Amino acid sequence: MKSETGTPATAGKTRNLLDLQDGETGRIRSNRDRKSAEMGLFAGVRVTMFRNRKSEHSVVVGAGDARFLVSRPIAEHIELA
């Protein structure tokens, strides 16, 4: 089975925003962080990863026309379908 991003989905393991590489897209399944959800990163939204570097504390994600700077601890709480 292939995920939306074209990478193989790991059986049994939930994928989160940090699993997306630069240029990959995914759909949010759930977001336990209220603030980021209210800003536009809520369940059902398709997101694109623009910048994900392990050395940096935050990632740059796109949702529609909006771009967000999201801290890694919050990105970990955003689960992808």
Next chain:
Amino acid sequence: MRRLQVCLIVAADDAGVDSRWLAIKLLERDPFARELTAGLFDELAEEECARIARHTGQKPEEAVMDARLGFIRGLARDVVQRKRVSRRRVSDVADRLLLSRPLGIPFFLGVMYVVFWLTVRLTQPLVDFTDLALNALLVNAPRIWLARLGMPEILGSLLCDGVGAGLTTVATFMPPIFMIFLCLSLLEESGYMARAAFIMDRFLNRIGLPGKAFIPLLVGFGCTVPALLATRTLEQRRDRLLTMLIAPFMSCGARMPVYAIFAMAFFPNQGNIVIFSLYLTGVVLAILSGLMLHRTLFRGGAASAFVMELPPYHLPALRGCLEHVWANLQSFLVRAGQVILTIAILLSLANALFEKAYRNPETAFAHRSAAGRVLTVPLRPMGVTGDNWPAAAALLTGLMAKEAIVGTLEVLYFQTEKTAPDSRKPFDLRAELRAAGSALFAGFSGSAATADPDRSADPAARQGLLSTLRRNFASPTAAYAYLLFVLIYSPCVAALIVLARETGWRWMGFAVTYQSLLAWLTATVFYQCASFPAAPLRSVGWLAFVTALTAAGIALLAAYGKRIAHEV
């Protein structure tokens, strides 16, 4: 939920609200909704919450939020029609370059350098012109006229040295302050500020702060008071405390006139580089202080998480920017003007009364100088000589407001040097205004030799504060050490009051002590290193003392950090 809604019909009617809204709010455990129903339906609401949690696998408040946002998204999709391709593509390409590691930081530093270049270089001729023209119109001319009319000397002193000199000082602030507010506003409107937060995020994380802390720090470049209030956006108390302790290192707009006047006096050709270096020193000290406090006083804390929107890059609306700048400038000038005028009037009045009490101006001057010299004792290792006591006194009035430093220097230097024009000498107002106009023209045409008042043959141009400063500070090194002290030492009273209100008096006391001590250490290290070839033994002695003091301070902070670990 419908079951809960039906049960709430009467209660909702009594409270004058919609029953569906009340049911949703109870599921979200909203305290106001609980208050409206007097807690009568709490048990029923909890049953429904448990059912929703079982069914969706989410907390009820999260399920409600998801449903609400999903509805909004669907509605937006139905009603929003896009006519053209979004600006996003350009922004994404720009971000790929401007947020990258090799380009991001140099570009950020370049932008900041341009801001300070515009603030200093472009406004320098205007500051010269304002200083010379208003000095002639509001200080020198009225003094001559009042003397010719036979008015009492105290009135002349109050009107010319107090009101006139105070207004001149306030007016000289306007060009650089206008420019810095305009530049910051343009950067914010263009969308670059949020990217700057991303670039700073890397550094801030090393000191245990979230990237979001960059916003209060950035506001600190305008004024420390709103910067301290902006820390309320940070969730953790530890983050707020640490940010409030380092925010005053971001050089506020009130310090800019002090830098600008000193830069024009001592570094006429490298003024922008000097001012840029001061701003950069503030940023570096903020990072170093944060690093040290993170490892001593706030040991063990980690940066909290944050989310921030990156707006697309766009051309700023000039009208909006100018309105924003005008509001800031107006508030700054009213606040600064009140303080400077009050201090200038009080100082000139005190001086006039002092001279009257002693009947002999020479005796009065000798007593005043002796008292002032005492103030310079702790400042001597950083290059402030005993004769330059107005510089020490200005630091005291600077505690009231940083804007007051220049005003105090102007009034006290005038009193010590007696540079006022002789009332018996013919006074030519037109010639003085012509000299101011020539200085403006020379400044914009790049003819530095003519623009420099000290080199000017016109006596009117020699009376400015710039030449007085050059006479009183022993060297450009001593002037730069003084600027370092002004940059780092305690913020103004208004900022201290806000700090005490936000953190408590104990933290405010710590901030004043820490910042003032750090200011003295930094200025002393700079001056002693720079003057090392002239007096190596003295410099080695002071540098050893500074090192021992720093080590003792860090050990004390580490020990205290253990004691208060549970508090922060």
